[in-house]
Amino acid sequence: xxxxxxLPAQRLRPWLxxxxxxxxQPLRWAITAVESDVDGCKQLLLEAVVQ
Amino acid sequence: xxxxxxxxxxxxxxIGCAIGGYAGDAxxxxxxxxxxxxxxxxxxxxxxGASLYWRDERIHYVEGYGLDRFAAGEWGLSPVRRQRVGxxxxxxxxxxxxxxxxxxxxACRATLGLxxxxxxxxxxxxxVSLELGSSGASWGRLGHPDALLRAGERLRAxxxxxxxxxxxxxxxxxxxxxxxxRQGSGVDGLAGAxxxxxxxxxxxxxxxxxxxPALSPLPLDPQLDPRAAAEELGYSFLSCVLVGLSHxxxxxxxxxxxxVGSELWMDQVEALVVPEGALGGExxxxxxxxxxxxxxxxxxxxxxxxxxALGLEGTVLSAASYRDAAGLILALREGLNPAALQRPxxxxx
Numbered sequence: 001x002x003x004x005x006x007l008p009a010q011r012l013r014p015w016l017x018x019x020x021x022x023x024x025q026p027l028r029w030a031i032t033a034v035e036s037d038v039d040g041c042k043q044l045l046l047e048a049v050v051q
Numbered sequence: 052x053x054x055x056x057x058x059x060x061x062x063x064x065x066i067g068c069a070i071g072g073y074a075g076d077a078x079x080x081x082x083x084x085x086x087x088x089x090x091x092x093x094x095x096x097x098x099x100g101a102s103l104y105w106r107d108e109r110i111h112y113v114e115g116y117g118l119d120r121f122a123a124g125e126w127g128l129s130p131v132r133r134q135r136v137g138x139x140x141x142x143x144x145x146x147x148x149x150x151x152x153x154x155x156x157x158a159c160r161a162t163l164g165l166x167x168x169x170x171x172x173x174x175x176x177x178x179v180s181l182e183l184g185s186s187g188a189s190w191g192r193l194g195h196p197d198a199l200l201r202a203g204e205r206l207r208a209x210x211x212x213x214x215x216x217x218x219x220x221x222x223x224x225x226x227x228x229x230x231x232x233r234q235g236s237g238v239d240g241l242a243g244a245x246x247x248x249x250x251x252x253x254x255x256x257x258x259x260x261x262x263x264p265a266l267s268p269l270p271l272d273p274q275l276d277p278r279a280a281a282e283e284l285g286y287s288f289l290s291c292v293l294v295g296l297s298h299x300x301x302x303x304x305x306x307x308x309x310x311v312g313s314e315l316w317m318d319q320v321e322a323l324v325v326p327e328g329a330l331g332g333e334x335x336x337x338x339x340x341x342x343x344x345x346x347x348x349x350x351x352x353x354x355x356x357x358x359x360a361l362g363l364e365g366t367v368l369s370a371a372s373y374r375d376a377a378g379l380i381l382a383l384r385e386g387l388n389p390a391a392l393q394r395p396x397x398x399x400x
Contacts, residue, residue, distance in 0.1 A: 031331025
C-alpha cells in the first residue's frame with residue numbers, strides 16, 4: 001500500500017491497523033518491505049494473518 | 052547498581068535471523084541484555100532451545116501476541132511464583148509420539164518440580180500447513196482453529212493457568228529448505244505457523260501460551276550447524292516451553308489501583324532491542340509511537356525494513372552487535388549519554 005507522505009513512521013501502526021481491519025481482525029502482521037516508486041513515493045509491503 | 056532498566060528484546064520468528072533464527076540461539080544474547088538491564092521482557096522464540104532452556108528471574112517470558120499487546124500499552128505483566136501449565140495435544144499426533152510428549156511433561160514434573168496438567172487432546176486434528184511469504188518469512192495456517200480454541204477453553208476451565216500446545220507439523224526430511232536450515236543458512240519453516248497457533252490461543256484466552264511442534268526424529272546430519280543442534284537432542288521440543296511457561300507472568304488488562312508489586316506496563320519500559328531489518332513489526336511500531344527508545348542491532352535476516360527505509364535515522368540507536376547493545380543499555384541505565392562514548396565528539400553550538 002502507498003505510504004502517505006505526511007505520515008511519519010511513529011504514526012504508522014494505527015494507520016496500518018485500520019487498513020488491515022478492512023480485511024478482518026489482525027492476528028499477526030508486519031511490514032516486510034519498503035519500496036520506492038520512480039517518483040519517490042514509498043510503498044509498504046505487508047504480510048498478515050487476519051481473522 | 053542502579054534501578055532495573057526494563058527492556059524488551061525481540062527476535063521475530065521465522066525471518067531467518069543470523070542470531071535467533073534457529074533453536075533458541077538468541078538465548079546468550081538475551082542473558083547478556085538481561086544482565087545489562089536487570090529486567091528483560093522477551094518471547095519464546097528467543098528463549099526456547101528445544102531440550103535446552105535457561106531460567107533467569109530477570110527475564111519475563113511473554114508470547115508474541117501478548118508482547119504486541121504489552122508494547123501497545125493494552126496489557127500489563129504480573130509476575131507469579133508459578134503457573135499451572137496445561138498440556139494441549141493435537142489429536143493428529145501419532146500415539147507413540149504423543150506418548151513421548153506425555154513423558155516429557157512427566158519428566159518436568161519429576162525432575163524440575165513443575166506444576167503440569169491436566170493433559171487434553173483436541174477433538175479434531177489441527178491440520179497445520181506451512182507457507183512462505185513473498186519476503187521469505189515463514190507463515191502457516193490451521194485446518195481447524197476452532198478445535199484449538201475449544202481445547203484451550205477446556206484446559207483453562209480445568210484449572211490450567213498457562214497452556215503448552217503441541218501440534219503435529221507436516222515434515223519433509225528430504226527437503227532442501229530443511230537441509231539449509233539444519234546447516235545454518237535458511238529460514239525456520241515451522242516458526243511462522245507456530246506463532247499463528249500461540250497467537251490464536253493467547254488472543255482468545257489471555258493466558259500465557261507457547262507452542263512446540265511434534266515431529267519425527269531426523270536422521271543424523273554430520274554438517275549440522277551448532278545453532279540448530281538443540282533441536283536434535285531428543286524426541287520433542289517441549290521441555291523449554293514447559294519451563295518458560297512455568298514462570299511466565301500473568302497477562303493483565305487492567306492496572307491495579309496503585310500498580311502494586313512488580314507489575315510491568317509499557318510506560319515503564321526504557322528500551323526495545325530488535326534486529327535492524329525487522330523494524331516493521333507491530334511491537335516496534337508501537338514502541339516508536341510511544342517514543343520508547345529503539346536499539347536496532349546488526350542481525351541479518353530475510354527482511355530489510357531498516358531505520359533508513361522507515362525514515363528513522365537519527366531516531367533509532369544502532370548497535371553493531373548484541374554486545375554493543377548491552378553496552379548501550381548499561382550506559383543508559385547509568386545515566387550516561389551514549390554519544391559521550393564515541394569520537395569525534397562535536398562542540399556544543
